Amino acid sequence: MSDMYTQEVRHSIARRAAQELRDGDIVNLGIGIPTLVNNYIPSDFNIHLHTENGMLEVGPSPSPDSVDPNLINASRQPISELPGASYFDSGMSFSIMRGGHLDATVIGALQVSQAGDLASWAVPGRTVLGVGGAMDLVVGAKRVIVATTHLTKDGNPKILPSCTYPLTAKQEVDVLVTEHAVFHFSEGQMTLVEIGEHLTLEELKAITPAGFGVHPGLTVAKRKEAIH
Amino acid sequence: MSDMYTQEVRHSIARRAAQELRDGDIVNLGIGIPTLVNNYIPSDFNIHLHTENGMLEVGPSPSPDSVDPNLINASRQPISELPGASYFDSGMSFSIMRGGHLDATVIGALQVSQAGDLASWAVPGRTVLGVGGAMDLVVGAKRVIVATTHLTKDGNPKILPSCTYPLTAKQEVDVLVTEHAVFHFSEGQMTLVEIGEHLTLEELKAITPAGFGVHPGLTVAKRKEAIH
Amino acid sequence: MPAIRKTAEEAMEYIRSGNTLMVGGFGLSGVPLKLVDALVKTDLTDFTVISNNIGTPGQGLGKLLNTGRIKKAVGTYFTTNPDVGTAYQQGKIEVELLPQGTFCEALRAGGSGIPAFYTPTAAGTELAAGKEQRVFDGQSYVLEKALKADVSLIKAHKADDLGNLVYYKTARNFNPLMAMASDLTIVEVDEIVPKGTLDPEAVITPHLFVDILVTG
Amino acid sequence: MPAIRKTAEEAMEYIRSGNTLMVGGFGLSGVPLKLVDALVKTDLTDFTVISNNIGTPGQGLGKLLNTGRIKKAVGTYFTTNPDVGTAYQQGKIEVELLPQGTFCEALRAGGSGIPAFYTPTAAGTELAAGKEQRVFDGQSYVLEKALKADVSLIKAHKADDLGNLVYYKTARNFNPLMAMASDLTIVEVDEIVPKGTLDPEAVITPHLFVDILVTG
Numbered sequence: 001m002s003d004m005y006t007q008e009v010r011h012s013i014a015r016r017a018a019q020e021l022r023d024g025d026i027v028n029l030g031i032g033i034p035t036l037v038n039n040y041i042p043s044d045f046n047i048h049l050h051t052e053n054g055m056l057e058v059g060p061s062p063s064p065d066s067v068d069p070n071l072i073n074a075s076r077q078p079i080s081e082l083p084g085a086s087y088f089d090s091g092m093s094f095s096i097m098r099g100g101h102l103d104a105t106v107i108g109a110l111q112v113s114q115a116g117d118l119a120s121w122a123v124p125g126r127t128v129l130g131v132g133g134a135m136d137l138v139v140g141a142k143r144v145i146v147a148t149t150h151l152t153k154d155g156n157p158k159i160l161p162s163c164t165y166p167l168t169a170k171q172e173v174d175v176l177v178t179e180h181a182v183f184h185f186s187e188g189q190m191t192l193v194e195i196g197e198h199l200t201l202e203e204l205k206a207i208t209p210a211g212f213g214v215h216p217g218l219t220v221a222k223r224k225e226a227i228h
Numbered sequence: 229m230s231d232m233y234t235q236e237v238r239h240s241i242a243r244r245a246a247q248e249l250r251d252g253d254i255v256n257l258g259i260g261i262p263t264l265v266n267n268y269i270p271s272d273f274n275i276h277l278h279t280e281n282g283m284l285e286v287g288p289s290p291s292p293d294s295v296d297p298n299l300i301n302a303s304r305q306p307i308s309e310l311p312g313a314s315y316f317d318s319g320m321s322f323s324i325m326r327g328g329h330l331d332a333t334v335i336g337a338l339q340v341s342q343a344g345d346l347a348s349w350a351v352p353g354r355t356v357l358g359v360g361g362a363m364d365l366v367v368g369a370k371r372v373i374v375a376t377t378h379l380t381k382d383g384n385p386k387i388l389p390s391c392t393y394p395l396t397a398k399q400e401v402d403v404l405v406t407e408h409a410v411f412h413f414s415e416g417q418m419t420l421v422e423i424g425e426h427l428t429l430e431e432l433k434a435i436t437p438a439g440f441g442v443h444p445g446l447t448v449a450k451r452k453e454a455i456h
Numbered sequence: 457m458p459a460i461r462k463t464a465e466e467a468m469e470y471i472r473s474g475n476t477l478m479v480g481g482f483g484l485s486g487v488p489l490k491l492v493d494a495l496v497k498t499d500l501t502d503f504t505v506i507s508n509n510i511g512t513p514g515q516g517l518g519k520l521l522n523t524g525r526i527k528k529a530v531g532t533y534f535t536t537n538p539d540v541g542t543a544y545q546q547g548k549i550e551v552e553l554l555p556q557g558t559f560c561e562a563l564r565a566g567g568s569g570i571p572a573f574y575t576p577t578a579a580g581t582e583l584a585a586g587k588e589q590r591v592f593d594g595q596s597y598v599l600e601k602a603l604k605a606d607v608s609l610i611k612a613h614k615a616d617d618l619g620n621l622v623y624y625k626t627a628r629n630f631n632p633l634m635a636m637a638s639d640l641t642i643v644e645v646d647e648i649v650p651k652g653t654l655d656p657e658a659v660i661t662p663h664l665f666v667d668i669l670v671t672g
Numbered sequence: 673m674p675a676i677r678k679t680a681e682e683a684m685e686y687i688r689s690g691n692t693l694m695v696g697g698f699g700l701s702g703v704p705l706k707l708v709d710a711l712v713k714t715d716l717t718d719f720t721v722i723s724n725n726i727g728t729p730g731q732g733l734g735k736l737l738n739t740g741r742i743k744k745a746v747g748t749y750f751t752t753n754p755d756v757g758t759a760y761q762q763g764k765i766e767v768e769l770l771p772q773g774t775f776c777e778a779l780r781a782g783g784s785g786i787p788a789f790y791t792p793t794a795a796g797t798e799l800a801a802g803k804e805q806r807v808f809d810g811q812s813y814v815l816e817k818a819l820k821a822d823v824s825l826i827k828a829h830k831a832d833d834l835g836n837l838v839y840y841k842t843a844r845n846f847n848p849l850m851a852m853a854s855d856l857t858i859v860e861v862d863e864i865v866p867k868g869t870l871d872p873e874a875v876i877t878p879h880l881f882v883d884i885l886v887t888g
Contacts, residue, residue, distance in 0.1 A: 312879065
């Protein structure tokens with residue numbers, strides 16, 4: 001796959017994930033594809049971004065000449081401050097997250113299971129010495145929207161009967177958005193609610209080892225960037 | 229006992245309790261006799277007063293025309309704000325108390341036991357629906373200085389082998405100051421360190437059912453207000 | 457969602473009989489008196505009230521008590537209103553008394569996703585009776601549960617139009633903790649200012665905790 | 673006691689080999705770099721370091737790591753410095769990895785007299801292995817212990833001469849929590865201002881948590 005193609009896929013996923021947000025939502029965007037979501041929020045929506053290193057009302061990336069090394073997001077990228085912003089310590093920030101005060105988070109994944117388990121921080125057999133705020137985010141946010149490519153870079157499945165990588169959290173995923181489909185999770189069950197018009201249900205099942213039901217009102221969506 | 233005599237005794241206790249404070253101490257003064265302690269702090273000492281309803285650097289009572297109903301201490305008395313003051317919520321205020329960040333508290337008592345137990349909030353057989361911050365204060369402060377009359381208003385002993393009233397905390401009292409004596413507590417043992425020149429050790433023992441040792445360096449102090 | 461503006465009377469439409477309510481304030485300082493008065497004027501009843509005090513006789517929550525609408529009171533110092541003792545002795549209300557530090561910590565826990573914590577306060581006393589106790593490093597601690605509410609009624613000094621809050625002197629007290637610990641937070645403020653005019657470093661309650669603003 | 677003023681070098685005299693140290697900052701933002709550099713120049717060693725990250729390669733705490741002075745690291749995200757992984761695989765340091773919310777809450781607990789608390793975070797995951805788990809209202813929680821330190825090295829924006837602190841934007845992060853959780857708190861500040869010039873409503877760390885001020 002070309003880099004340009006990869007970028008198109010990532011933006012396609014981010015655009016669709018953005019549609020899961022609701023006007024007025026308080027949202028935390030994780031690293032990777034989720035950081036792109038901010039580009040696709042409908043212009044008439046007010047979305048209030050939280051970053052776990054201690055700020056609400058995160059604004060867009062500043063111009064290079066107004067970068068402040070002490071105004072960064074959790075990915076350590078420069079950000080700006082919107083009117084109505086507030087700063088708080090990390091303790092308050094995680095009270096917000098773990099206490100259920102975020103309407104939604106959009107987060108990446110290494111694996112998602114059919115029960116809604118998420119694996120996103122470690123790979124077996126590799127020393128992983130970083131977990132950061134992902135576990136608190138996924139446990140605490142009211143809606144957990146996973147935005148990820150359907151397969152790994154090597155073409156292996158990520159959406160599985162059960163995760164083989166160490167878990168971030170059990171049964172916390174609410175929505176899974178990939179370049180091919182959208183799934184909802186409820187009470188340990190996974191349901192396909194949207195499929196790209198560029199593939200058949202059989203083709204989708206072939207790259208999705210997880211067991212899932214099909215919603216009676218299944219939508220077929222045009223995802224031109226994902227056609228291959 | 230006349231009211232004037234009672235006031236003299238209370239001030240005598242407060243004056244002696246103030247000598248237990250050290251320059252620079254962060255202190256919380258409880259209700260009753262402890263509120264008088266502030267009048268007797270050596271003028272070359274900087275004592276920093278904390279009030280549990282959320283302030284550090286409490287200043288003296290304001291003049292009647294500058295009373296602010298939203299600037300009060302834990303006894304709901306008007307206070308003032310010294311330079312370098314800070315306000316915080318009650319959660320932070322009790323983190324300060326319970327977390328061991330107060331150098332000392334001066335607090336009243338209904339009963340003190342020879343082991344250093346304190347009873348200060350409830351009386352058996354009476355419905356008591358208020359405990360406030362006393363338990364946290366006594367558990368948390370580095371030094372707990374009890375300032376109380378030696379006997380109850382009815383002439384009954386308060387300093388006992390063990391408390392008969394519900395406890396505020398077990399073995400947390402460090403110093404006990406009355407109009408007649410000063411005791412120290414350590415590892416469950418009570419030791420007389422100072423006695424008023426107006427009474428003998430035998431007279432003191434007669435009004436002090438608690439068992440106590442006598443410090444080899446026992447001080448005899450002049451307490452003219454307490455002579456009777 | 458950013459906070460919405462309502463009158464005190466309109467704000468009462470978000471409350472139901474039987475709700476657990478948190479009400480801010482220490483004594484009468486930091487009590488949202490206008491909201492409490494509006495609540496007294498409704499015919500809503502059967503509340504569990506989580507508040508440090510239950511007002512004073514006939515003032516603040518004392519009015520709600522005297523009209524028989526409080527089923528249970530959870531707090532630390534009801535001594536400021538002798539009517540609470542009377543109602544309790546007549547079997548008209550249940551009372552749960554907590555040390556004030558435990559009360560604060562339970563509010564913060566309720567807003568922070570912490571279901572329970574250990575505290576040294578009250579270990580070995582009557583207020584720990586029936587509670588689980590446990591020793592860590594040779595010291596006894598009491599297990600205490602988080603407090604949560606359906607609705608909190610709080611008092612702040614200024615809000616911006618998103619709902620960010622700052623407080624005034626010792627009227628801050630329990631208010632920021634209660635804003636965190638309830639499903640719906642109704643705030644009585646002295647003044648609403650445009651967003652961007654509060655110092656972002658000095659905001660005490662970020663707007664995500666605030667639902668409804670009422671000017672007092 | 674109000675805070676005393678020292679140079680970074682003088683402040684190091686309060687640290688002992690073998691101490692548990694907390695060091696503020698997220699990435700390199702809010703790290704007291706001058707204090708860390710002064711520490712690197714001493715011959716003190718054998719530290720347990722409680723910090724979200726261990727700097728980046730050769731920067732901040734990365735220098736302390738590379739000179740072999742860190743015995744154990746407790747934090748949440750050491751991925752920013754691959755040298756940590758290398759040292760760990762060579763058996764040169766112990767590592768304790770915590771979810772970031774648990775890390776924060778453990779710092780706050782350490783400063784607040786709370787020995788332990790339950791959190792939903794990490795329940796059912798590898799990071800809860802060996803930890804006590806418990807069900808409240810049908811949900812699983814993990815018991816986590818408070819973190820405390822002998823000395824914390826933190827970064828603030830301004831102090832007044834008593835030691836009251838305010839911070840700057842997202843450089844605040846873990847610093848106020850660490851100031852609470854250590855026996856001795858050494859603060860690197862950009863500026864010291866006279867007492868009475870900071871807004872009492874906007875002080876984040878009251879001076880009672882602060883022992884030593886160093887201007888950076």
